[in-house]
Amino acid sequence: MGLHPRLRGGLFGVAGLVLLALVWEVYKTFGPADGVILGGVTVLPRTTDLAMPHLAVMFERLFEPVTGAASALPLWQAVLAGALFTLGLAAVGWLVGVTVGLALALLMQRFRLAESAILPWIILSQTVPLIAIAPLVRRWGAQIQFGEFTWESWMSVALIASYLAFFPVSIGALRGLGSPDSNHVDLMYCYAVGWWKTLWRLRLPASVGYLLPALRLAAVSAVVGSVVAEVSIGLRGGIGRLIVEYAGASGGDPGKPWAPIFGSILVGLVAAGFVGLIGLFLRRFRRGEVSQ
Amino acid sequence: MTNNSMTNTSNTTSNPAVNVRGVGRIFSARKGPGVTALEDVSITVAPGEFVSLIGPSGCGKSTLLRLVADLDTPTSGSIEVFGKPARQARIDQDYGIAFQQAGLLPWRTVAGNIELPLELHGMGKGARRRRAAELIALVGLSDFAANYPDQLSGGMQQRVAIARSLAESPSLLLMDEPFGALDEMTRERMQNELVRICAETQAAVVFVTHSIPEAVFLSNRVVVMSPRPGRIRSIVDVSLGDMAGRSEDLREDEGFFHSLSQVRDLLHGDEAAGVGTPGAGVRGVETR
Numbered sequence: 001m002g003l004h005p006r007l008r009g010g011l012f013g014v015a016g017l018v019l020l021a022l023v024w025e026v027y028k029t030f031g032p033a034d035g036v037i038l039g040g041v042t043v044l045p046r047t048t049d050l051a052m053p054h055l056a057v058m059f060e061r062l063f064e065p066v067t068g069a070a071s072a073l074p075l076w077q078a079v080l081a082g083a084l085f086t087l088g089l090a091a092v093g094w095l096v097g098v099t100v101g102l103a104l105a106l107l108m109q110r111f112r113l114a115e116s117a118i119l120p121w122i123i124l125s126q127t128v129p130l131i132a133i134a135p136l137v138r139r140w141g142a143q144i145q146f147g148e149f150t151w152e153s154w155m156s157v158a159l160i161a162s163y164l165a166f167f168p169v170s171i172g173a174l175r176g177l178g179s180p181d182s183n184h185v186d187l188m189y190c191y192a193v194g195w196w197k198t199l200w201r202l203r204l205p206a207s208v209g210y211l212l213p214a215l216r217l218a219a220v221s222a223v224v225g226s227v228v229a230e231v232s233i234g235l236r237g238g239i240g241r242l243i244v245e246y247a248g249a250s251g252g253d254p255g256k257p258w259a260p261i262f263g264s265i266l267v268g269l270v271a272a273g274f275v276g277l278i279g280l281f282l283r284r285f286r287r288g289e290v291s292q
Numbered sequence: 293m294t295n296n297s298m299t300n301t302s303n304t305t306s307n308p309a310v311n312v313r314g315v316g317r318i319f320s321a322r323k324g325p326g327v328t329a330l331e332d333v334s335i336t337v338a339p340g341e342f343v344s345l346i347g348p349s350g351c352g353k354s355t356l357l358r359l360v361a362d363l364d365t366p367t368s369g370s371i372e373v374f375g376k377p378a379r380q381a382r383i384d385q386d387y388g389i390a391f392q393q394a395g396l397l398p399w400r401t402v403a404g405n406i407e408l409p410l411e412l413h414g415m416g417k418g419a420r421r422r423r424a425a426e427l428i429a430l431v432g433l434s435d436f437a438a439n440y441p442d443q444l445s446g447g448m449q450q451r452v453a454i455a456r457s458l459a460e461s462p463s464l465l466l467m468d469e470p471f472g473a474l475d476e477m478t479r480e481r482m483q484n485e486l487v488r489i490c491a492e493t494q495a496a497v498v499f500v501t502h503s504i505p506e507a508v509f510l511s512n513r514v515v516v517m518s519p520r521p522g523r524i525r526s527i528v529d530v531s532l533g534d535m536a537g538r539s540e541d542l543r544e545d546e547g548f549f550h551s552l553s554q555v556r557d558l559l560h561g562d563e564a565a566g567v568g569t570p571g572a573g574v575r576g577v578e579t580r
Contacts, residue, residue, distance in 0.1 A: 183395040
């Protein structure tokens with residue numbers, strides 16, 4: 001096929017979506033109403049309109065008002081507003097996480113001692129469940145107050161998002177900064193340039209190939225972290241809150257809970273797309289290694 | 293950078309380019325006495341002189357070069373480059389260096405790679421451009437200035453590395469098997485070019501190789517080393533005239549073959565005399 005590889009990738013992506021929609025609708029039409037039950041365990045879901053609404057129902061619901069109230073917005077507008085709110089939180093969390101992650105990686109690269117001291121803690125930090133730290137962060141945050149500054153709930157959410165985001169960045173950056181081969185490091189030593197110049201001219205450019213996947217992972221983690229933290233902290237206005245709120249409506253309004261789920265997918269796509277954009281600007285640093 | 297090369301040349305009139313005095317290097321091991329890579333090595337390289345270090349693997353020739361470049365420090369003895377300690381010479385950028393791997397930065401073009409040392413040492417953009425263009429012409433890559441290393445063949449990459457080592461007009465070039473990874477035909481062409489470049493730049497060269505013809509063709513003197521511990525076995529004067537007079541014809545010259553067999557006998561003397569580990573002495577030496 002003479003198609004541009006990127007275009008072809010896009011086509012395959014669309015084909016995958018269509019296939020998923022087809023499987024959904026086909027199973028809904030032909031699957032048993034009570035689902036497939038093997039030995040008392042439900043292995044495939046029920047196909048009632050409540051459990052598996054038609055795709056068309058989900059999309060139609062988007063353009064109807066949120067509630068029966070006269071002043072209610074169309075559902076898609078409410079979800080979009082929530083998505084933007086969550087995206088903002090995730091972006092703050094991502095920025096903080098990337099900054100902290102990079103700083104830790106630089107520290108560990110500079111001092112061998114720092115690496116053996118910090119690295120185990122970084123890995124350990126990710127074994128703490130998010131649900132456990134969310135109330136802690138909120139409680140500690142509530143006690144912070146100096147001058148005009150008061151800690152607000154959204155900051156707790158962003159902080160938790162950054163807690164997930166810093167991890168891949170610190171690990172990816174550490175690997176990337178250590179990736180130049182000894183040849184290049186020797187050369188810089190021969191040029192008698194210091195650590196900072198070596199960092200800027202050699203280590204940072206060499207780390208781009210490791211850093212970009214880490215940044216993308218961090219972006220997606222920040223989104224997931226924001227959504228979960230919104231729920232566990234109880235912050236209003238974001239997608240996480242909408243997911244909980246609308247789930248209650250599923251009894252009489254099966255299309256409604258799907259709207260915030262689509263919203264969170266949208267946020268994830270935008271976040272990953274943004275990192276892809278960064279990658280475009282850094283294309284030069286991802287050239288194949290010297291072919292010797 | 294012309295200033296720099298001027299000071300270097302004034303240096304060269306009074307001092308040898310490289311002066312190695314009684315140098316030893318022992319790599320310490322966790323257990324046991326450690327490995328003696330070099331023992332009591334002394335050698336002097338005059339300004340503008342081309343000296344090759346040859347010997348089997350493990351004879352410490354690369355270690356010696358790294359010591360001169362201050363990439364490593366000797367356990368005993370002293371090394372001076374243009375009358376200064378090796379460390380000072382490195383800081384003053386008195387030498388240019390090229391390794392077996394070209395070691396180009398993949399995200400920089402040919403011109404960008406050659407400009408790297410100039411950029412790091414604060415040369416202005418215009419001057420940098422001009423100098424890089426000069427060097428690219430010198431190594432015959434003018435059509436490839438804007439290409440990236442992954443678009444070049446191994447020989448071309450190595451030429452860029454050599455151009456980069458010449459960027460700051462050093463009076464001393466340190467080369468660690470720069471043609472080791474190239475095929476034989478490219479290798480001979482690169483040797484011819486190196487001879488031409490040396491005649492033009494008047495730089496002294498310390499050249500590590502394990503190819504006997506390469507050492508003889510390029511050098512004024514060939515230092516034959518023996519392994520375990522690394523020592524200088526003998527130094528062969530190659531009287532094939534100065535760099536400007538050397539050309540492809542030399543490879544057919546009688547003097548060339550004479551020096552060739554002289555070096556070869558010295559290297560193989562190891563086996564005949566039964567010194568050291570039998571059979572291990574000549575491993576890694578190419579006699580082609």
